[in-house]
Amino acid sequence: MPGQSAAVPPPPPNPSDGDISQANSAVTAQLGAVGALINQVASANDQLSKLDDAVAVKREDVNKALVDLQNARSAADVANAAVTASKQALSFATTEIDKAQKKFDGYAAKTYTDGGAASSIASYLGSSNPDEILDRAQALEMLSRSQQAVLDGLQRARTEEANKDSAARKSKQDADAAAADAESKKGAAEQAIATAQAALQQEASRKTQIEAQRDSAQSQLDAARTNVAGLQGQREAFIGWDNQKQAEDAALAAAADVAKQIAMQAIQRVAANQAAKDRAAELAAGQRPHTQVEDDNSTDQSSDNDSSDGDSTDGDSSDSTDDSGTSSKTTKSSQPTMTGSAAIETVIDRGMSQLGVTYAWGGGDENGPTLGIRDGGVADSYGDYRKVGFDCSGLMVYAFAGIGISLPHYSGYQYTAGTQIPSSKMKRGDMIFYGANGSQHVALYLGNDQMLEAPESGSHVKVSPVRDDGMTPYVVRMVS
Known part of the structure; x- marks a missing residue:
């Protein structure tokens, strides 16, 4: 890639x-x-x-x-x-x-x-x-x-x-x-x-x-x-x-074309994978949106999502914040309904199908991109609360929902959701984390030193070279 x-x-x-x-x-x-x-x-x-x-x-x-x-x-x-x-x-x-x-x-x-x-x-x-x-x-x-x-x-x-x-x-x-x-x-x-x-x-x-x-x-x-x-x-x-820029632009354009083709293929496979859609919808059904701050049973997402700190609560789960400041429950993810390489490719297909989607802090759930929320700072300056998209942990929620795994919308909790493997032994489909205990950022490893991520406000879902700086000593493997 x-x-x-x-x-x-x-x-x-x-x-x-x-x-x-x-x-x-x-x-x-x-x-x-x-x-x-x-x-x-x-x-x-x-x-x-x-x-x-x-x-x-x-x-x-x-x-x-x-x-x-x-x-x-x-x-x-x-x-x-x-x-x-x-x-x-x-x-x-x-x-x-x-x-x-x-x-x-x-x-x-x-x-x-x-x-x-x-x-x-x-x-x-x-x-x-x-x-x-x-x-x-x-x-x-x-x-x-x-x-x-x-x-x-x-x-x-x-x-x-x-x-x-x-x-x-x-x-x-x-x-x-x-x-x-x-x-x-x-x-x-x-x-x-x-x-x-x-x-x-x-x-x-x-x-x-x-x-x-x-x-x-x-x-x-x-x-x-x-x-x-x-x-x-x-x-x-x-x-x-x-000359270098033209060559790089040409390479980027070619890579974008390849990525676009891969994304289109992934979109087609995701669209055709009704079982994955159903599993994701089933996981999302009846769950309180992670951006909801009122303790009611409404499942509708707030239209303006103007919570001052972006935290949310979910039943008896405790709150915390990831790189986007969003919060989620600490409940363990459910067991995957499928395993092996097919499960890994389903996860990657769902993630790759969102290439180019706008970054929105606090955005994304099991069914796809959602409206971002306010953070009182950088994200607000980019107007993320007016954008529909993903943040880093929201993208992982969507990707793994297709195989029946429910992840909390917080990178720090996702770091403990699966089996931790030394980063030097990462494989395709593992989650890569940054910051202490994965509290800063999460991305999906694609192989060949490439990863899928929703990096920051003002950007979009993209494929990037794996960055060693700040990486945690372990990656997390959800599917074996």
């Missing part, structure tokens, strides 16, 4: 074509922006490389200017030394000339004082012979010539020293000019490197800004790509879900 509960999860988001197209457009636009920024970064890198080269050249220009400055300063030092030496030599020459001049002047004055030529004649007359006169004359002439030569030599020396002093002064002037020029070049080179360094820093800052813009654009591009991938993933997930 195929299950009839849906297995498809809720649908995932399904982005529209416009959403995906817009996301792709954002990626395309961002690709252009990132490409442009990458080009700008490359250009900035190229400019930085050129600026680095320019700074390197200018740094070497500073080194050259420093070398030239030191050379000029060394030349100036040499020139200063030469000027000092030439001044000393010129001063010495001037002193010697002054001394020689004084001697010469003294000699001249003495000659003049002695009478000049007369003195010379006297020196000649005082000679004892001509040779002495000649010697004296020669001596006087030699003395005059020597003194003049000394003066001439000193004068030449002074002239040479004056020329050296002039050359030294010129060298010093040139050296000073070279030093000043080197100092100026050094300043210019330092200013040039400062300018180049500033340009380099400015370009590096611009590159950093461009890189930040590039990284931001790349992040936006990555986000846009992620968005596209996410939307496409959502679309794929939705398509997969839709």
